Amino acid sequence: MSASDRIGPLERRYRGLLRLLPADHRAARGEELLGLLLDLDAGRTRPSLRQGIGVFGLALRLRLGAAASVLLAAFLVAYSTEPLQTVYQISTGAISVGVDSRFPIQNVTVALLIPALLRLAVAVAWVLGTRRLALAILATLFAYSLATAGLGGLLRLDLVVLVALGAAVAFRWPAPRPRVVLLATIPLAMLLWTLTAAWNVHSGYNPESITAVVFGHGSVLAVTAAVALLGAVGGLLPHRPSSSTFPARE
Amino acid sequence: MSEQSFLILAALADQPRHGYGLVTEVAAMSEGRIQLRASTLYAALERLAGRGLVEPERDEVENGRLRRYYRLTDAGAAAVQVETQRMTTQVRAAKRRLARRAERPTPRLGLTG
Numbered sequence: 165m166s167a168s169d170r171i172g173p174l175e176r177r178y179r180g181l182l183r184l185l186p187a188d189h190r191a192a193r194g195e196e197l198l199g200l201l202l203d204l205d206a207g208r209t210r211p212s213l214r215q216g217i218g219v220f221g222l223a224l225r226l227r228l229g230a231a232a233s234v235l236l237a238a239f240l241v242a243y244s245t246e247p248l249q250t251v252y253q254i255s256t257g258a259i260s261v262g263v264d265s266r267f268p269i270q271n272v273t274v275a276l277l278i279p280a281l282l283r284l285a286v287a288v289a290w291v292l293g294t295r296r297l298a299l300a301i302l303a304t305l306f307a308y309s310l311a312t313a314g315l316g317g318l319l320r321l322d323l324v325v326l327v328a329l330g331a332a333v334a335f336r337w338p339a340p341r342p343r344v345v346l347l348a349t350i351p352l353a354m355l356l357w358t359l360t361a362a363w364n365v366h367s368g369y370n371p372e373s374i375t376a377v378v379f380g381h382g383s384v385l386a387v388t389a390a391v392a393l394l395g396a397v398g399g400l401l402p403h404r405p406s407s408s409t410f411p412a413r414e
Numbered sequence: 415m416s417e418q419s420f421l422i423l424a425a426l427a428d429q430p431r432h433g434y435g436l437v438t439e440v441a442a443m444s445e446g447r448i449q450l451r452a453s454t455l456y457a458a459l460e461r462l463a464g465r466g467l468v469e470p471e472r473d474e475v476e477n478g479r480l481r482r483y484y485r486l487t488d489a490g491a492a493a494v495q496v497e498t499q500r501m502t503t504q505v506r507a508a509k510r511r512l513a514r515r516a517e518r519p520t521p522r523l524g525l526t527g
Contacts, residue, residue, distance in 0.1 A: 193456065199479035200433035200452045218453035225457075336461070 173209045175202060181211060184223035186230060229337045236328050237340035238349070238392035240287035242384050243321050245353040247280040249383075252361035279305060284350075286325065290332075291346045293339030299329055321384070345398025349391040356387050415497050421448060422458055423467060423486060423494045430471045432481035433459075459484060467493055 171179075178201050182194050201219070205212050211219075253259045282305040289298035305322060331337075340346055360383050415423075418440075425431060425439035437450045450458075462468045467490035471483040486494070 193460075193482075195480040196433065196473075196482040197452060197456050199481055200437075200455070202479055203434035204437065204452055215452055218451035222453035222457060 174205060174211065177211055178202065178205075178219075181216060181219050184220065184227075186223075186226050189226055226338075229335065230341070232335075233332065233337040233340040234346070234395040235388070235392050236332055236337070237287070237291050237346050238390075238395055239328065239384075239388045240290050240325065241346065241349055241353050241391045242387035243325060244280075244283035244287040245350060245357050245387070246321075246384065247276065247283070248354050248357040249361040249364075250276065252358050253365060256365055278308060282308065283322075286329075287350070288347070290329070291340055291343055293343070295329070295333055295339075299333070302326060302329060340395065342395070342398045346391070346395050349394050352394070353387050353391055356390065357383075360387075415493065418448065418450070418454070418458060419462060420494070420497050422450075422455070422462065423490050424498075426468060426484060426486040427491065427494055430483040430485040432474070432483050434481070436484070462490070466490075 175198070178198055182190060182198060185194065185197075197219075201211070201215055205215055250259070282301055285301045286298050286305070289295075289301055302322070302325060306326075309322070421440045421443055422436060425436050425443060431439060433452065433455055436455060437452075441449055459468060463470070463484075466487055468484045469487055471485040474481045474483065
């Protein structure tokens, strides 16, 4: 008698339904949830609508949360490496940057470096799953912008990041996976930004033009999409069971 | 703390229970008003374990079904205690006001003057 003959129709159907759950959740608690479902629907041959909808909703919530988390990580990587464009343009002499006389920091490099490093730290903290640290660093970034009376540029993207991180905490999005792949996309995103800047410089880029503004936003989205794609592909690679509070069953 | 979380924690106060035991205990405590779905309990236990209020105690296999038992941690017991105290205070305050209302003479409808 094969294993599939030994299990009843209800268990077979529930096992099929549980495949909707992310693999790490299924590995950690799939058997436990199956046992509970079989207890609650004892005597039936098909899953009840009530429990079936519940499992479907749970799978949707877990998968959407995971996808949103990777997308946010990709956006943070794109946003935090974007200053590389400015650095390239300054280094090639395509643009020149002066510091406002009222600005507390008169060294251009330091004035640019502080917010850039803070943004990068937000991205790394989020990818590593330390969401409180990510929020704390973001708060520091805002404090820096306020302390410099907005002259350092309280950018709209920083506000977008604040809203996105707030949503992630409020809706309990899981930590993005896989961490290593997402961290490895940081140098790749830096390379993409440098190439974008090089292309802009050589094609007669005018940072004041509307085309440049639209292109700038498009570039953020394009780099985000590239990083998210790599994160999604990395997620398909075999990896250790994640962050669930529960250990995977042997 | 949500009512569901409170009931799950309270159901674990006297002894460790597995998922099915929790569903039936919560239904009994709420006089049948709250019937937890398996998926809801799964998510709630994950959340409560993440906050250190409950923890898995042991696994047992009965009739080929895995049953994972959970127990209340000391932090979980303290959380139930605080929530119970808060609700008791509110119930007492509500009862006092209802008693005052009952003592008040019922207003009569009619013409004055």
